[in-house]
Amino acid sequence: AQTVTQSQPEMSVQEAETVTLSCTYDTSESDYYLFWYKQPPSRQMILVIRQEAYKQQNATENRFSVNFQKAAKSFSLKISDSQLGDAAMYFCAYRSPGTASKLTFGTGTRLQVTL
Amino acid sequence: DAGITQSPRHKVTETGTPVTLRCHQTENHRYMYWYRQDPGHGLRLIHYSYGVKDTDKGEVSDGYSVSRSKTEDFLLTLESATSSQTSVYFCAISGGPLGEQYFGPGTRLTVT
Numbered sequence: 001a002q003t004v005t006q007s008q009p010e011m012s013v014q015e016a017e018t019v020t021l022s023c024t025y026d027t028s029e030s031d032y033y034l035f036w037y038k039q040p041p042s043r044q045m046i047l048v049i050r051q052e053a054y055k056q057q058n059a060t061e062n063r064f065s066v067n068f069q070k071a072a073k074s075f076s077l078k079i080s081d082s083q084l085g086d087a088a089m090y091f092c093a094y095r096s097p098g099t100a101s102k103l104t105f106g107t108g109t110r111l112q113v114t115l
Numbered sequence: 116d117a118g119i120t121q122s123p124r125h126k127v128t129e130t131g132t133p134v135t136l137r138c139h140q141t142e143n144h145r146y147m148y149w150y151r152q153d154p155g156h157g158l159r160l161i162h163y164s165y166g167v168k169d170t171d172k173g174e175v176s177d178g179y180s181v182s183r184s185k186t187e188d189f190l191l192t193l194e195s196a197t198s199s200q201t202s203v204y205f206c207a208i209s210g211g212p213l214g215e216q217y218f219g220p221g222t223r224l225t226v227t
């Protein structure tokens with residue numbers, strides 16, 4: 001079974017600075033999908049960014065980008081120009097193809113944004 | 116907004132009582148999921164459905180059952196609630212080009 005590891009339980013960043021959240025995963029598959037979700041205090045799970053393993057280009061969504069290193073099985077999330085509204089739990093998730101789209105989640109990183 | 120609602124949003128119940136949580140979607144998605152979220156564990160899959168009357172177990176299915184009699188509704192039942200089932204429960208649908216999931220607002224369940 002695939003596992004997803006987020007080794008940073010908590011991170012802190014100053015407003016307007018850049019922060020990188022780490023995610024590693026274990027798989028023997030060559031094609032798969034990776035996601036980052038944000039969970040603010042409202043508890044709602046919000047999709048931040050998605051990446052297909054076959055695509056070499058790193059995904060970007062506005063201030064959010066990923067550094068996808070397939071050989072290293074690493075999928076880190078970079079948040080640029082951090083804002084107070086970025087404070088949340090962030091979860092990395094893995095999906096195998098053809099598995100009813102089931103997701104395996106990491107344990108999360110709590111991001112604090114300070115003034 | 117993926118059109119997913121969950122009811123109730125909060126519930127307190129006693130050990131040994133049955134509990135049913137409801138997930139409702141408005142966009143006719145085939146796949147639906149139930150997760151539980153606990154500190155230090157992230158989200159873990161309880162059960163999922165790939166169509167009406169078609170369901171399967173996830174990694175933490177013991178003590179839970181599900182039913183899907185209509186495309187739009189997916190029910191999660193705790194036959195006899197235990198304190199270890201105190202958690203936040205999320206329903207999700209799979210609706211994106213990469214199979215990404217979209218989540219309901221969650222239900223906080225407390226078993227006393």
